[in-house]
Amino acid sequence: MPLLKDHRPRVLVPEKLSSDGLALLRTSLDVDEQKGLSADDLLQIIPNYDALLVRSETKVTATILRAARRLKVVARAGVGVDNVDVEEATKLGIVVVNSPSGNIGAAAEHTIALMMAMARKIPEGCASLKAGKWERSQFVGIEVKGKTLAIIGLGKVGLTVARLAKGLGMTVNALDPYASPAVAASASVTLVTSLSELLASADFLTIHTPLIASTRGMIAETELAQMKPGARILNVARGGTIDESALLAALESGQLAGAAIDVFTSEPPTPETTAARLIAHPRAVVTPHLGASTVEAQENVSVDVCEQVVEILKGSLPRSAVNAPLILPEEYHKLQPFVRLVEKLGSFYTQHYVASPGGSMARNTFDLIYQGEVASINNTKPLFAALIKGLLSPISSAEGININIVNAELVARERGVFVSEQHSRDPADHSSYSSLVTLVARPPSRASSQAPGVSDSSTGTPSTQHQRIISGTCSGDRLLITRLGRFEASFEPEGTLLICENYDSPGKIGVVGSILGHEGVNINFMTVAPVSVKLSAVGSTDPKHGRDDTIDSSIQDDPGSKEALMILGVDRGVSLHVTADLVKEGGILSASAVTL
Numbered sequence: 001m002p003l004l005k006d007h008r009p010r011v012l013v014p015e016k017l018s019s020d021g022l023a024l025l026r027t028s029l030d031v032d033e034q035k036g037l038s039a040d041d042l043l044q045i046i047p048n049y050d051a052l053l054v055r056s057e058t059k060v061t062a063t064i065l066r067a068a069r070r071l072k073v074v075a076r077a078g079v080g081v082d083n084v085d086v087e088e089a090t091k092l093g094i095v096v097v098n099s100p101s102g103n104i105g106a107a108a109e110h111t112i113a114l115m116m117a118m119a120r121k122i123p124e125g126c127a128s129l130k131a132g133k134w135e136r137s138q139f140v141g142i143e144v145k146g147k148t149l150a151i152i153g154l155g156k157v158g159l160t161v162a163r164l165a166k167g168l169g170m171t172v173n174a175l176d177p178y179a180s181p182a183v184a185a186s187a188s189v190t191l192v193t194s195l196s197e198l199l200a201s202a203d204f205l206t207i208h209t210p211l212i213a214s215t216r217g218m219i220a221e222t223e224l225a226q227m228k229p230g231a232r233i234l235n236v237a238r239g240g241t242i243d244e245s246a247l248l249a250a251l252e253s254g255q256l257a258g259a260a261i262d263v264f265t266s267e268p269p270t271p272e273t274t275a276a277r278l279i280a281h282p283r284a285v286v287t288p289h290l291g292a293s294t295v296e297a298q299e300n301v302s303v304d305v306c307e308q309v310v311e312i313l314k315g316s317l318p319r320s321a322v323n324a325p326l327i328l329p330e331e332y333h334k335l336q337p338f339v340r341l342v343e344k345l346g347s348f349y350t351q352h353y354v355a356s357p358g359g360s361m362a363r364n365t366f367d368l369i370y371q372g373e374v375a376s377i378n379n380t381k382p383l384f385a386a387l388i389k390g391l392l393s394p395i396s397s398a399e400g401i402n403i404n405i406v407n408a409e410l411v412a413r414e415r416g417v418f419v420s421e422q423h424s425r426d427p428a429d430h431s432s433y434s435s436l437v438t439l440v441a442r443p444p445s446r447a448s449s450q451a452p453g454v455s456d457s458s459t460g461t462p463s464t465q466h467q468r469i470i471s472g473t474c475s476g477d478r479l480l481i482t483r484l485g486r487f488e489a490s491f492e493p494e495g496t497l498l499i500c501e502n503y504d505s506p507g508k509i510g511v512v513g514s515i516l517g518h519e520g521v522n523i524n525f526m527t528v529a530p531v532s533v534k535l536s537a538v539g540s541t542d543p544k545h546g547r548d549d550t551i552d553s554s555i556q557d558d559p560g561s562k563e564a565l566m567i568l569g570v571d572r573g574v575s576l577h578v579t580a581d582l583v584k585e586g587g588i589l590s591a592s593a594v595t596l
């Protein structure tokens with residue numbers, strides 16, 4: 001979406017977010033900070049926004065998402081997205097992004113702080129002294145050095161806690177079925193294979209998993225009974241992983257010497273509930289979900305998600321989409337230009353071959369061929385999504401569903417569009433480009449087995465209706481179309497372009513110039529494309545990706561042809577009657593206008 005000043009996308013921020021990120025947003029977007037909204041308030045105003053930025057307090061329910069007609073992105077300034085209905089967002093094509101790393105250090109340090117506070121009875125000593133007492137003998141603690149810390153969940157936070165605990169001289173055991181043994185070994189953590197074994201070893205037990213089906217209530221009465229009498233427990237992950245009633249009972253019975261809890265099943269906890277009694281227990285050290293609440297972490301997550309919001313609203317790739325294939329940061333810069341290129345190839349295809357007079361969508365099976373360096377990209381899902389977006393956007397209403405990397409496969413299936421991606425590490429014959437991407441629409445007869453019910457009603461905009469093919473390349477940020485149908489081209493796919501196929505005879509440029517001039521359309525540049533070489537080398541030689549002979553048989557040279565292609569960059573949209581007038585002129589075989 002172009003970030004025009006008059007139509008600046010609007011972002012709603014209903015929670016406290018660090019100003020560093022918001023300042024980033026304000027340069028190109030309208031930012032509304034509205035704290036204390038009720039669910040109903042949010043429902044009323046959400047249709048006015050393109051992006052929603054939240055922490056853990058705002059419940060982004062299916063109802064909210066369905067009402068959010070303009071919403072492109074929900075950004076969670078933190079890790080956990082359990083307050084966002086990600087499934088519904090996915091269905092609606094709304095990207096959900098988070099900041100998976102911005103607050104790891106803060107959460108890990110908070111865990112250690114709670115452990116030390118609990119071990120040395122700091123909250124109790126502090127409260128007693130503030131109450132005017134001097135009760136040194138009441139607050140004798142224990143040391144953590146030499147004790148065993150048992151960790152459930154050796155992910156980003158768990159591993160950081162492990163490293164800090166090793167620095168304190170603790171023995172660290174961990175349970176995580178998905179943890180890498182090599183990573184655990186590098187942090188001197190002993191991985192155990194059963195929860196019972198882990199529980200029996202713990203002087204301190206700390207949980208660092210998400211709240212998912214397998215972790216909900218994973219520490220309950222039975223598990224607490226397996227711990228050493230007088231052990232201590234921590235939860236800086238998610239409320240609900242520890243059964244609060246069982247935890248309260250274990251504190252009351254003395255089975256546990258202490259509990260340090262930052263997260264609760266319901267936040268804020270309702271008065272008179274088990275959580276409220278747990279909070280009031282004298283041997284519970286509690287904080288109101290402060291794990292991520294450091295200046296540094298809030299700056300990190302705010303800047304991280306705000307950058308992503310700007311990118312998404314510009315139509316670029318998010319780096320941490322929760323409901324999309326993860327794009328590795330090192331792949332990001334490599335992919336970005338090709339994503340733009342492939343989207344333009346798709347959009348060009350539809351505008352030139354389908355949406356122009358005489359065009360049709362009859363060809364719904366495409367080969368997307370990566371040649372040269374681009375073929376080494378393994379994660380091509382963003383490119384696939386870009387193609388679907390490019391192909392369908394010119395024929396979808398602006399209010400229609402967003403097509404993005406989240407829902408592209410679903411949309412393609414629904415529209416009956418099939419794409420076969422092919423990789424070839426060898427540069428194309430006749431090509432001096434290090435990377436080449438080619439889009440080929442298969443002729444209907446060949447596609448018929450995959451596209452039942454689709455018939456070719458094409459009258460073929462260009463004279464060569466069997467050669468629906470577009471190639472392009474990138475050089476840095478610069479995109480170039482290198483082939484269009486049978487023609488070898490060299491033009492940037494930017495702005496409005498008029499594509500005219502004509503007999504290669506004198507006077508054609510003058511005819512086109514005069515008709516455009518009459519309509520007040522200025523020509524910014526013009527390039528002529530000669531008939532191209534044949535494409536026998538196009539296609540995969542990589543056995544992994546398979547290959548058929550579709551392209552060779554559909555694209556053939558016509559050495560006798562006297563046709564040429566004129567590409568004119570013009571300063572405004574060219575209406576259909578102008579392209580029709582052009583075709584009426586002798587020697588102009590087809591004319592179409594595309595805006596990219």
Ligand SMILES: NC(=O)c1ccc[n+]([C@@H]2O[C@H](COP(=O)([O-])OP(=O)(O)OC[C@H]3O[C@@H](n4cnc5c(N)ncnc54)[C@H](O)[C@@H]3O)[C@@H](O)[C@H]2O)c1
Pocket residue numbers: 079080100103104107152153154155156157158175176177178179208209210211214215236237238262263289290291292293
């Ligand atoms: N209190 C806070 O403010 C705060 C701050 C940051 C993170 N968190 C929470 O901390 C938790 C961990 O965050 P992270 O960034 O380390 O996540 P992560 O995804 O990097 O790590 C989670 C780990 O849990 C493991 N796991 C999943 N199911 C398991 C199971 N049944 N048994 C054992 N291990 C299992 C996974 O394999 C993974 O290694 C999340 O719930 C997150 O929301 C809380």
Ligand SMILES: O=C(O)[C@H](O)COP(=O)(O)O
Pocket residue numbers: 055056057077078079080081103289291292293
């Ligand atoms: O999931 C997270 O990132 C933490 O729980 C922090 O949540 P918060 O942003 O509401 O502090």
